[in-house]
Amino acid sequence: MGLRERKRQHTFDAVSALAIDMFLERGFDDVSVNDIAAAAEISKPTLFRYFRSKEDLALHRIADHAGEPARVVATRDAGLSPLDALHRHFLDGLARRDPVTGLNDDPRVLAYHDLVFSTPALAARVEEFRVRDERSLAEALSPEAPGALPARLASAQILAVQRVLARANWQRLREGEPAATLHSEAVAAADQAFGQLRGGVGF
Template sequence: MTGLRDIKRQRVHEAISTAAITLFLERGFGEVSVAEIAAAAEVSKPTLFKYFATKEDLVLHRIADHQGEAARVVRRRRPDEGPLDALERHFMAGLDRRDPVTGLNDHAEVLAYHRMVFSTPSLAARLFHHMAMDEEALAGALAEDADDLTASLLAGQVLAVQRVLARRNWLRLAEGETAARLHPEAVRAAAHAFALLRRGLDAA
């Protein structure tokens, strides 16, 4: 059962997060100071840093739930399902539910969020750091059924494919396409990409 202290911490966390993202999207990541965010969230700077170690974390915590997701998908797959099949199924389900991590979400705030991350060097660098950690975690999961080299190579390829697909979807939406119209094409592109990956896996 969640205690009152945990509930309060979660509320403060959300208040800081909401204030930060709102200000960043209104004025730009580099134009907003941590002091302004703390003031908007009605907390002190020391309190803010207890919840978010860096300014970049104020943005990228929004994707924290996806950290290590590919590795979890592989480990939780059905007994009769291969790792790549599970990863493809999970990505396709993400497209269907318009998960922002697939790039196929045309909500204005989601599009603006992606634009901010991709156009801000420090955020992009931190994002790639997260991706490197995801790759290492996925390689660890795949290594349970393959040698270390094969697992590492496949992990890099899978996450690169997902990154390219998501970026492609976001760019199309940023150009004015709608998620509903783009969805069939995004599904076909993902199926094609995973088919190419599967050929490599079969060879391995």
């Protein structure tokens, strides 16, 4: 990355971090783009050169994961099935306390999660990410027929499992359980869930 790109990335990260701090303190709807630009000491047009919308200011940490399931499948080791690659990736995320797995009890991460899913505009944008991920994963699972029903069903089921696992972890953390204590149960739940995917619904 060249100097110009590094400077741009530094500004991008700094403005987004500032905006998220303001959203957490005052609420998403009570902070305007003008407020953020003033606090960052940049003009509003400059801000919009980095972020297309106010929602993007809040969600770039989630947007960084966009397309991740498809990338995991596309770059998996030879001989590893797509489902096994995604299972392994989710377990690695639990070990890293990746917030996308729901198993991160940093107070700011929990507050950020609450902000996103209690704000309709942000939750709606996250749903857009999910739809795109579902489409790209279907393409990675079945490049020759990504629009066929089997690929679309498999993609939807896999992403639903990951979402349910993450939400369950997050809920238990909100109830006061520490991530370190919950980790082994989260791993067992992930193993059970991916096992159910391999074996069929079972109902």
